[in-house]
Structure formats: C-alpha cells, structure tokens
Amino acid sequence: MTRSRASTITRRSLLIGGIGVVAAGATAEAVNLDLLPGRSTMYRVLGLNGADGTIPDVDPVPSVSGTFVSASRNGRTVGWTIAAPASDTPLPVAVALHGYGDDHASFFGRELGWDRFLAAHIADGGAPFAIASIDGGNRYWHHRSDGDDPAAMVVDEFLPRIARRGFDTDRLALTGYSMGGFGALRLGGVLGASRVRAVSAISPALWTSAADTARGAFDDAADFRANTVLGRQRALDGVAVRVDCGNGDGFAPAVHTYVDGFDAPPAGGFEPGAHTHGYWRRLAPQQLAFLARHLGR
CATH class of the missing domain: 1.20.5 (Single alpha-helices involved in coiled-coils or other helix-helix interfaces)
Structure with a gap:
C-alpha cells in the first residue's frame, strides 16, 4: 500500500x-x-539571459585620466579617461558614453574592463585604437533646458583635448551602453558620416513614445520628439552601425522597432541577455572588433 x-x-x-x-x-x-508584462523579471526567473561575460586576465592597456571644468555643462568639473596602447603613429579614437548612474571610469577596471578587453583584442591581432570616456551625468547625452549639454561637451571640449594628446580624431567612432547607447546613436546622427566612421550601441535606452520614457530622461514631450533616434535612422547613412540588445532587456521591444527602421539591418542583433554589466562584458569582444574594423579603414 x-x-x-x-x-x-x-x-x-x-x-x-x-x-x-x-x-x-x-x-x-x-x-x-x-x-x-514583466519581460526582464520573467527572463531572469526562467534563466534565459545566458552567462555573464568575463574580463580577460591580462594586463590592461595604459590609461591616463584627468578632470576639467566644462563650460558646456554649466561649470561642472568632469572626469575623463583615455585607454590606449603605445603607438608610434596617431591612433583612431572610440568615444565611449556611459549609462545612467555610472561615470567615465565604468568602462574600465572591474566594471566593464574595456582596457583589458582592448589589450586582449590587440594581442589576438586586432587593430589598435584608443577608448576615451568622459562624465556625462544622468542627462541622456543631449542639451537640457537648464543649459547642461553633455553632447556639446564631447564635441567642443573633449575631442580637442583628445587631439592635443596626439590621437587621430578624424578617425572617430562612438559607442555606449544603455543611456550611452542612446547618446552614441543620437550624436552619431547629429555629426554624420563626415565626422563619424562607426557607431556601436549596446542595450540602448530607447522608447517609442514620450509617455513611456524614464523620469528625467527628457525635459518634456517636446524634448523627446526633438532628440529621439526613432525615425531618424537615415541620419546615420554612411556610418557603420552596430546595435546589440539582450532578449530579456526591458528596452528590447523599442530597440527592435529602431533596428527595423533601417533600410539595411545594422550589424549586431538580439541574443540571450539582460540589461546588466555581465551582458555588456559578454558583448565587449564583438563590439571592440567592430569598432577596430571600421576605424582602421
């Protein structure tokens, strides 16, 4: 029984x-x-986001950091870092825009480790270039009604400083994750193919309407309409574009809409992943290879 x-x-x-x-x-x-509903939570609970990326166990490329007072950012003191291998000739530059709540240092060290990913990329025969990152606050990399303009800071203040350090800003790329991914796509479109060779966005923070945006991302609906990248894909004509996003990312539906708006699909795509540093580290080798390929042409 x-x-x-x-x-x-x-x-x-x-x-x-x-x-x-x-x-x-x-x-x-x-x-x-x-x-x-609950896309991000459900993917995490079901274990659908894949493995986190691992920072290579190699010595990082050399880096230099500093600060300056930014007129474009209403007199704020901003920090910056340039990570680059030694070179006898001027190296091209990828300006890296950080996400919300982070700063210029987030691309390096133990967070994203791009200084080590770049070293591993070069050791494997990849073309060298510099990665330059700067503090943009939480202002979504565009002009705000209070006069704070982190995008103008990048173009008018940071790029000249990078050039004075001997880097080739005529061979320029833009990259970023989350808020910085949006910023890279937007600024790439503003500058266009005459200034920018490549744009690489990881998990860009995109919305299809002003009503859906996060608080503080835009001043108001008019600011959203003036700065959204949806519907403005043609602004990147002639620029090599890569867009990556995890399937478990809350921004994935809007990113799909954005990608579908190109006449020819950009590089990159969608795979298991969340809106996390672990996913961004996993994508780092592909992102750096893409940037190097187009900066070297």
Missing part, C-alpha cells in the same frame, strides 16, 4: 513537473512576443 501511494505521488510529481516545463516554455515565448 505504501509502495503504491509512493508511486502515485511520484507519477503526480512527474506530471506536474512536465506541465511546469511546458508552461515555462509557453510563458517564455509569450514574454518574448510581448504578450505578457
């Missing part, structure tokens, strides 16, 4: 477990198709 009861419980457990597996698969597909 006990054996029969145990067998019944086992069969019931297996049946429930099987239903659970089917339900999980169906739920994942529904979330993927945006039929259910």
Whole structure:
C-alpha cells in the first residue's frame, strides 16, 4: 500500500513537473512576443539571459585620466579617461558614453574592463585604437533646458583635448551602453558620416513614445520628439552601425522597432541577455572588433 501511494505521488510529481516545463516554455515565448508584462523579471526567473561575460586576465592597456571644468555643462568639473596602447603613429579614437548612474571610469577596471578587453583584442591581432570616456551625468547625452549639454561637451571640449594628446580624431567612432547607447546613436546622427566612421550601441535606452520614457530622461514631450533616434535612422547613412540588445532587456521591444527602421539591418542583433554589466562584458569582444574594423579603414 505504501509502495503504491509512493508511486502515485511520484507519477503526480512527474506530471506536474512536465506541465511546469511546458508552461515555462509557453510563458517564455509569450514574454518574448510581448504578450505578457514583466519581460526582464520573467527572463531572469526562467534563466534565459545566458552567462555573464568575463574580463580577460591580462594586463590592461595604459590609461591616463584627468578632470576639467566644462563650460558646456554649466561649470561642472568632469572626469575623463583615455585607454590606449603605445603607438608610434596617431591612433583612431572610440568615444565611449556611459549609462545612467555610472561615470567615465565604468568602462574600465572591474566594471566593464574595456582596457583589458582592448589589450586582449590587440594581442589576438586586432587593430589598435584608443577608448576615451568622459562624465556625462544622468542627462541622456543631449542639451537640457537648464543649459547642461553633455553632447556639446564631447564635441567642443573633449575631442580637442583628445587631439592635443596626439590621437587621430578624424578617425572617430562612438559607442555606449544603455543611456550611452542612446547618446552614441543620437550624436552619431547629429555629426554624420563626415565626422563619424562607426557607431556601436549596446542595450540602448530607447522608447517609442514620450509617455513611456524614464523620469528625467527628457525635459518634456517636446524634448523627446526633438532628440529621439526613432525615425531618424537615415541620419546615420554612411556610418557603420552596430546595435546589440539582450532578449530579456526591458528596452528590447523599442530597440527592435529602431533596428527595423533601417533600410539595411545594422550589424549586431538580439541574443540571450539582460540589461546588466555581465551582458555588456559578454558583448565587449564583438563590439571592440567592430569598432577596430571600421576605424582602421
């Protein structure tokens, strides 16, 4: 009797477990198709985001850091870092724009480790270039109604400083993650192909309407309409574009809409991943290879 009861419980457990597996698969597909809310949470709970990237165990390329008082940012003192290998000739530059809540240092060291990813890239035979990052605050890399303009700071103040240090700012790329991904796409479109060779955006913070935006991302609906990159893909004509986003990222639906707006699909794509440093580290080797390829032409 006990054996029969145990067998019944086992069969019931297996049946429930099987239903659970089917339900999980169906739920994942529904979330993927945006039929259910809570995209980011559901992908995380179901373990659909893939493995985190690992910073290479190599010595980083040399870097130099400093500060200056930015007139474009209403007199704020901003920090910056340039990471680059030694070179006898001027190296091209990728200006890297950080995400919300981060700063120029977030691209390097233990957070994203791009100074080590760049060293590994070069050791594997990749073309060398410099990575230059600067503090943009949480202002979404465009002019704000209070006069703060981190985009103007990049163009009018940071790029001349990079050039004075011997780097070739005529061979320029823009890259960034989250808020910085939006900033790279927007600024790349503003400057155009005459100034920018490549734009690489990782998990860009995009919205399809002003009503959906995060608080503080834009001054108001008019500011959103003036600065959104959706509908302005042609501004990047002649610029090599790469856009990557994790399927479990809350921004993925808007990023899909943005990517679909190109006449020819940009490089990159969608794969398991969340809006996390772990995903951004996993994409770093591909991002750096893309930038190097187009900066070297």
